[in-house]
Amino acid sequence: MLEAINLSCVRGTRRLFKDLNFTVERGELIELRGPNGSGKTSLLRILCGLATPAAGDVLWDGENIRSLAENYSAAVAYLGHQNAVKDELTAMENLKISSGVSGHSLSTAEAQEVLAKVGLTQQQNLPARVLSAGQRRRLGMTRLLRSNATLWILDEVLTSLDSAAMDLSREFITEHMKNGGAAIVATHQDLNINAPSVKRLQLT
Amino acid sequence: MSNRKINWYKYAAPANFYPLAGKMIPLFAVPSAILFILGMYVGFFVAPTDFQQGESYRILFIHVPAAWVGMFLYVMMAIYAGIGWAFNARLASMMAQAISTTGAIFTFISLVTGSLWGRPAWGVWWVWDARLTSTLILMFLYIGFISLQSSIDDVRRADRAGAVLALVGVINVPIIYFSVQWWNSLHQGATISKNSFKMAPSMATAMFLLLGACWLYSIAVVLARVRYIIREREQEAPWMAEAVA
Amino acid sequence: MFGWLVYRDLILAWRRRADVLATVFFFIIVTSLFPLGIGPERELLRSIAPGVVWVAALLASMLSLGRIFGNDYQDGTLEQLVLTPQPTYLVVLAKVLAHWIVSEIPLVVIAPVLGLQFGLSQNTLLTVMISLLLGTPVLSVIGSIGAALTLGLRAANVLVALLVLPLYIPVLIFGSGAVQATVTGTSPQAWLLLLAATLIVSLVFAPWATSAALKISVE
Numbered sequence: 001m002l003e004a005i006n007l008s009c010v011r012g013t014r015r016l017f018k019d020l021n022f023t024v025e026r027g028e029l030i031e032l033r034g035p036n037g038s039g040k041t042s043l044l045r046i047l048c049g050l051a052t053p054a055a056g057d058v059l060w061d062g063e064n065i066r067s068l069a070e071n072y073s074a075a076v077a078y079l080g081h082q083n084a085v086k087d088e089l090t091a092m093e094n095l096k097i098s099s100g101v102s103g104h105s106l107s108t109a110e111a112q113e114v115l116a117k118v119g120l121t122q123q124q125n126l127p128a129r130v131l132s133a134g135q136r137r138r139l140g141m142t143r144l145l146r147s148n149a150t151l152w153i154l155d156e157v158l159t160s161l162d163s164a165a166m167d168l169s170r171e172f173i174t175e176h177m178k179n180g181g182a183a184i185v186a187t188h189q190d191l192n193i194n195a196p197s198v199k200r201l202q203l204t
Numbered sequence: 205m206s207n208r209k210i211n212w213y214k215y216a217a218p219a220n221f222y223p224l225a226g227k228m229i230p231l232f233a234v235p236s237a238i239l240f241i242l243g244m245y246v247g248f249f250v251a252p253t254d255f256q257q258g259e260s261y262r263i264l265f266i267h268v269p270a271a272w273v274g275m276f277l278y279v280m281m282a283i284y285a286g287i288g289w290a291f292n293a294r295l296a297s298m299m300a301q302a303i304s305t306t307g308a309i310f311t312f313i314s315l316v317t318g319s320l321w322g323r324p325a326w327g328v329w330w331v332w333d334a335r336l337t338s339t340l341i342l343m344f345l346y347i348g349f350i351s352l353q354s355s356i357d358d359v360r361r362a363d364r365a366g367a368v369l370a371l372v373g374v375i376n377v378p379i380i381y382f383s384v385q386w387w388n389s390l391h392q393g394a395t396i397s398k399n400s401f402k403m404a405p406s407m408a409t410a411m412f413l414l415l416g417a418c419w420l421y422s423i424a425v426v427l428a429r430v431r432y433i434i435r436e437r438e439q440e441a442p443w444m445a446e447a448v449a
Numbered sequence: 450m451f452g453w454l455v456y457r458d459l460i461l462a463w464r465r466r467a468d469v470l471a472t473v474f475f476f477i478i479v480t481s482l483f484p485l486g487i488g489p490e491r492e493l494l495r496s497i498a499p500g501v502v503w504v505a506a507l508l509a510s511m512l513s514l515g516r517i518f519g520n521d522y523q524d525g526t527l528e529q530l531v532l533t534p535q536p537t538y539l540v541v542l543a544k545v546l547a548h549w550i551v552s553e554i555p556l557v558v559i560a561p562v563l564g565l566q567f568g569l570s571q572n573t574l575l576t577v578m579i580s581l582l583l584g585t586p587v588l589s590v591i592g593s594i595g596a597a598l599t600l601g602l603r604a605a606n607v608l609v610a611l612l613v614l615p616l617y618i619p620v621l622i623f624g625s626g627a628v629q630a631t632v633t634g635t636s637p638q639a640w641l642l643l644l645a646a647t648l649i650v651s652l653v654f655a656p657w658a659t660s661a662a663l664k665i666s667v668e
Contacts, residue, residue, distance in 0.1 A: 011358075013437075013439070013440050045668070048532060050528055050532065050664075050667055051668040069536075070536055073533060073534045078528070078532055080525055082525025083525060084525040084528070085524065086457075086461065086524065087524070088460075088465065089457075097453060097460075098529070100456075101450055101533060102534065105453070143529070344611075347611060348612040352598060352611075352612060355603055361665055364665045365662065365666070368598060368661050368665065369594075369612060372616070372655075375654070380615070382619075383623065386622070386626075387622045387626065390626065
């Protein structure tokens with residue numbers, strides 16, 4: 001489904017990785033490991049199309065993602081270090097507006113359902129400014145739940161989450177795999193997720 | 205099989221271009237110096253004194269070529285930056301960066317000489333005539349490009365951001381030029397035109413000789429500058445150690 | 450998508466309305482400084498008014514350019530916008546439209562009041578408004594290129610001025626030319642048509658450059 005061919009990445013004068021080759025299939029989970037500064041985030045950003053590699057290509061169903069452009073974006077959900085949560089908007093507004101912007105608007109009832117899933121029902125009308133770091137992360141995670149993307153690209157999803165929320169995100173990822181999705185997850189800890197196939201990709 | 209065909213791709217790699225550029229510099233620098241001396245000779249000793257402006261008109265032998273080269277280099281800079289961005293060609297982006305400094309210097313020279321010329325011709329140091337004003341704006345465009353590039357630390361982003369700015373600028377130059385022309389024709393201030401005197405053939409000769417000198421000089425200087433940029437950017441590449449040694 | 454994005458930016462601007470007001474006050478203060486610096490002579494003020502109003506509008510709208518993408522860049526929303534399944538061109542158009550409504554329309558509305566300070570006639574005030582109405586969208590859309598290029602840079606605010614102000618010159622010339630023409634009793638029509646042409650051309654091309662710049666800056 002997703003194919004990385006001879007990817008290499010240069011930051012400044014430093015080469016982070018070179019000639020990286022791997023594939024991701026439906027139902028597959030890729031655990032991306034590596035020390036700080038090994039290029040995990042850069043790789044993820046290349047894979048979701050935000051960054052261009054110094055060399056190499058990323059193919060989606062055999063086509064280069066650069067020529068697919070927006071069509072590829074529809075198949076991918078990316079959750080980076082930042083939550084893309086607006087301080088001035090309430091949790092509910094954040095969810096509804098960001099869904100609308102990405103092209104599938106939610107009714108209030110649907111939005112409430114999504115917020116309930118991440119445990120933010122009580123906070124739904126609070127401005128995001130007053131939410132805790134973990135709650136903001138949960139709010140950011142709603143982006144995954146309401147999108148119908150096949151491929152999830154997640155950067156350090158488990159940081160700043162308490163154990164309940166960690167379990168929650170494991171649950172989401174497992175569910176996503178069951179439905180035939182795929183995920184690439186950069187992480188420092190073991191994910192402990194039961195997916196049909198788990199691969200580990202180590203950057204040095 | 206065909207040895208005569210030059211492999212351009214080979215020289216698009218900084219490692220191969222670096223020594224080539226070193227060899228090419230004298231090929232442009234020497235003719236430039238010769239043309240400069242010839243042009244200066246014709247300009248000062250052959251060209252007649254203008255009956256209206258006296259000797260002061262002679263500054264145009266520097267002013268006009270500098271203005272032309274300054275404008276021409278902006279277009280070249282945009283083309284190189286565009287190629288570097290579209291084809292991910294590092295060398296082209298380095299060329300754009302090298303050209304920007306030279307172009308800005310020529311534009312500056314043309315502004316200063318224009319102002320020096322204005323003093324005897326109009327009695328003031330600065331006149332808002334269309335050409336001087338457009339040159340000033342061109343200078344602003346160069347300043348924008350150079351300061352954008354120098355405030356971005358990541359080289360790749362600097363190259364590509366510069367390319368967007370240069371291309372936007374080059375599309376705007378004709379619009380700016382036209383609007384300034386129009387503005388000038390409606391607010392008629394100083395009426396003495398610089399073109400009010402007839403140009404003797406020897407004057408034209410001097411001007412074109414110096415234009416050639418400026419043009420060859422820019423090529424030589426850009427090549428020298430691009431070598432510096434290559435050395436700076438590729439200092440960690442293995443070939444660099446050999447080339448410098 | 451387009452509507453939601455404009456709606457979102459309008460709500461955000463409303464909740465941070467102090468920022469918007471600051472731009473308007475800046476516009477008012479700058480134009481009021483000129484009579485203080487030059488003297489209250491009516492004829493003189495009337496003749497410099499077109500230029501003053503337009504230059505102040507240029508500066509005020511430049512001041513607000515950082516807001517087009519700045520906050521979205523900081524909290525990570527911008528990368529999500531680049532990744533939406535719509536062309537980035539549309540994202541840019543939506544954000545520029547919102548910026549124009551929030552930061553430029555107030556200038557258009559307040560400009561005639563400032564024109565009164567300079568003793569402009571009713572007829573001239575109308576031209577001031579029309580020329581600003583045609584010219585300010587150009588300021589927003591061309592300014593968005595500079596705003597996108599300087600995202601996350603040191604001294605981005607000063608840099609944006611260096612990049613964008615030279616590109617604003619045709620708008621300044623056409624806009625103040627229109628007002629000047631009315632002051633001197635000729636028809637501003639030609640100037641306004643030029644402004645309209647500039648508007649169309651820049652609306653077609655500038656968002657393209659901005660989306661290229663956004664992709665470069667987000668990377």
